[in-house]
Amino acid sequence: MDNWRGSPHKILLVISLLMGLAMLPTISGCVQGPTSTINRVIQAVGDLQPFPKATEKEYNRFAIAFQNRTISHEETDDQLKYFRFAFKRIRTSYVRRVDDAKLIDVAIKGMRQADPKLKVGPRGLVEAALDAITKSLDPHSGFMNAQEFNESFVHTKGEFGGLGIEVTMQDGFVKVVAPIEDTPAARAGMQSGDLIVEVDGKPIKGLSLAQAVRRMRGRPGVAIDLLVRRGGQPDFNIQIIRAIIKVRAVRWQTIDRFAYIRVSRFSERVQTGIAQAFSDIRKDLGGAPLGVILDLRNNPGGLLDQSVVLADAFLDDGEIVSVRGRTVSNQRSFSATNGDLAAGTPMIILVNGGSASASEIVASALKHHNRATVMGTQTFGKGSVQTIIPMPREGALRLTTALYYGADGHTIQARGVLPDILIEPQKALGSRDRRESDLPGAIPAESDELQKSATPKIRIENCPAADAPRRTGRDQGKDRILGCALAYLSAGSEEKFLAAHGVQRQM
Secondary structure, three states, X not given: OOOOOOOHHHHHXXXXXXXXXXXXXXXXXXXXXXXXXXXXXXXXXXOOOOOOHHHHHHHXXXXXXXXXXXXXXXXXXXXXXXXXXXXXXXXXXXOOOOOXXXXXXXXXXXXXXXXXXXXXXXXXXXXXXXXXXXXXXXXXXXXXXXXXXXXXXXXXXXXXXXXXXXXXXXXOEEEEEEEOOOOHHXXXXXXXXXXXXXXXXXXXXXXXXXXXXXXXXXXXXXXXXXXXXXXXXXXXXXXXXXXXXXXXXXXXXXXXXXXXXXXOOEOOOHHHHHHHHHHHHHHHHOOOOOEEEXXXXXXXXXXXXXXXXXXXXXXXXXXXEEEXXXXXXXXXXXXXXXXXXXXXXXXXXXXXXXXXXXXXXXXXXXXXXXXXXXXXXXXXXXXXXXXXXXXXXXXXXXXXXXXXXXXOOOEOOOOOOOOOEEEEOOOOOOOOOOOHHHOOOOOOOOOOOOOOOOOOEEEHHHOOOEEOOOOOOOOOOEEHHHHHHHHHHHHOOXXXXXXXXXXXXXX
16 A cells, blocks of 8 residues: 655654653643643643744634534634644645645635544544645545554564555546556556445445545455446456565566666665675676666555665766755755766666656666666656654654655656666557546646657557566566566667667657
8 A cells, every 4th residue: 555755764863753742641640630642741842832824824724613613612612623633734834835824715615524423523523624724725635533544563573464556536536646556456456547436335425534545455265355446447246365474575587698687666675685686696697787677667666775785886976856845844955976887788667657756766867867778668757755643642744745856856756767768568549547637636737748749659559579578476467668678778779779760759
């Protein structure tokens, strides 16, 4: 399932601080007066200072609407402080400034739309308000209540049964950004761009992403039935058996005198995996490969630091990526250190519409520094950074706090990476890959659309049919994009490769 992006050290620091503060009632012994747990936590982190006058006015507008729907008691006051804490975090930490009045309008509307049949109390009303606010920001921000926040840690312990897909929301449905290699979803035939409409016969529409993900999780070995919408086809069912998701981040093999390296996900295993890959490849070939193919197709991303590690492995110097947000803590730049693992060997990077986030960082950096030729189709365009901000006592905010900028100075968000050589797939009439920019509420690109007119294009049927790489649990068919990558390396130059396919690069 979806992983958090950004600095894991920063996230853990914030979590540790607030969790420690949340334990104050336990470790401080007797406390004078009726001060509540939430009150003590908020006081400890210094969030009881007044808002600016105009903001205070908007907050009071929410407080009045909230109090009109509740009976005044201690929980009501606590939940108002809880909302105030979250509202302050959202308006100061979100990647872009959002009008206070609009945020409060959305919060009040969300609170009023809370299902009256559920007899929602003060806590439920505030959670509905925060859920509405975060949903209005962008597709990757959200509010997690106590249960959802606790469950978000479960996958790190290997205690849940999952499907193995990276997901987001689109049109009220769960959209598959990419299936994770060697998982039940991949083996069942799930594809990038699939929309999950129903889970075990129950509609997804109306659920938050966290709620939908929770519905798909379950005990390993238990089947789940998904109703899937794919392109212009009629909806169809896929049954998947849940399993403990254990992803091997890096796989490799040799093809003739070339090295093929597949990175399926940016977990903490990438750094050791890439080093081991080159060690084994050199042993297998009895020396250095004549070319390297780095396959990032359908890699949905993962940890920022591991994308930097992978790009740095093939660069001697230069900027890899910068992270830019509204606050000083969200302004960072990462540069390469001396040492190219492949010693300048010609290199191809394969990408497609399922290559997102960390994958786009690597492709963008190696393309900009002319270290690799990027081949395939335009990437997904997920260039935003999410930070988990724990709430007092329980729950958390998942906020987009910054954007990734490539070494070329352009944001990856809603633009993606345009390959040096486009491999045009065979598609049904009128079909089109949907990307980040197609998601409702997605943060728009900060610069013009990528210009494809001057990019060499080769139709996929004109690529040689190569044997698909050995991947456990995947169909062993033909891979024409890999075939074009091998043909490019064998040609010895881009000019010879393009000429062999009747294509000239336009300047």
